[in-house]
Amino acid sequence: MDVSLVDADDLRDITGLWLAARVDAGSSKEAAARAVTEGRLTTALRRPGVLAFVARLEGEAVGYAIATENPFGLSPTAELAIEQLWVGPDVRRHGVAKSLIGAVLTSAERAGCEIVVSNVPTTSRDANRFFARLGFSSTIVRRVVPTATLRRKLAPETCETGNEVMRRRRSLRSRAFAATRTL
Structure with a gap:
């Protein structure tokens, strides 16, 4: 060696x-x-x-x-x-x-x-x-920590919270489901 x-x-x-x-x-x-x-x-x-x-x-x-x-x-x-x-x-x-x-x-x-x-x-x-x-x-x-995560933790008021994201996803899913039922 x-x-x-x-x-x-x-x-x-x-x-x-x-x-x-x-x-x-x-x-x-x-x-x-x-x-x-x-x-x-x-x-x-x-x-x-x-x-x-x-x-x-x-x-x-x-x-x-x-x-x-x-x-x-x-x-x-x-x-x-x-x-x-x-x-x-x-x-x-x-x-x-x-x-x-x-x-x-x-x-x-x-x-x-x-x-x-x-x-x-x-x-x-x-x-x-x-x-x-x-x-x-x-x-x-x-x-x-990834910079995006740290930014979200330092200034949560400027970033979407997990709850807001979840609400938006559920809203989009329900609209998509309603659209398929009407077809």
Whole structure:
């Protein structure tokens, strides 16, 4: 197993892995390809403090990790955050992820970071178990909301309530039913 910091020569490999990870997570191939075409991945990888690692097994790129140094700068101690970690399905449970995290750890130690952080989806039982076995503990709950839902919750008077929508639907159904009875 070979893990290295991504350089210009590895950009093609990490792009291919990133596309596979996006599709594996449920994105369409078209949407993932559009993100690459728009240059979002390349731009993100070139930001200061972003580190990317690629894992190779027998010369083939099989996984990657992307980390950021002290992502918000608000923590009282220096930290390195694992933003993304992905290993190809056919090589999982072969130590690839551990090797990638080992490379992240080495970079954290070199940068003087005292903490390594990772956001793990609550729905991914295997990932949560993996990180827990490595000593990662749960410290916060990160909650997400679609912007439309948040807008509706913040200003309900400007949005239709669920009751209003339900009333309108029932009214439309009753009109449609009445129209079919008269035919």
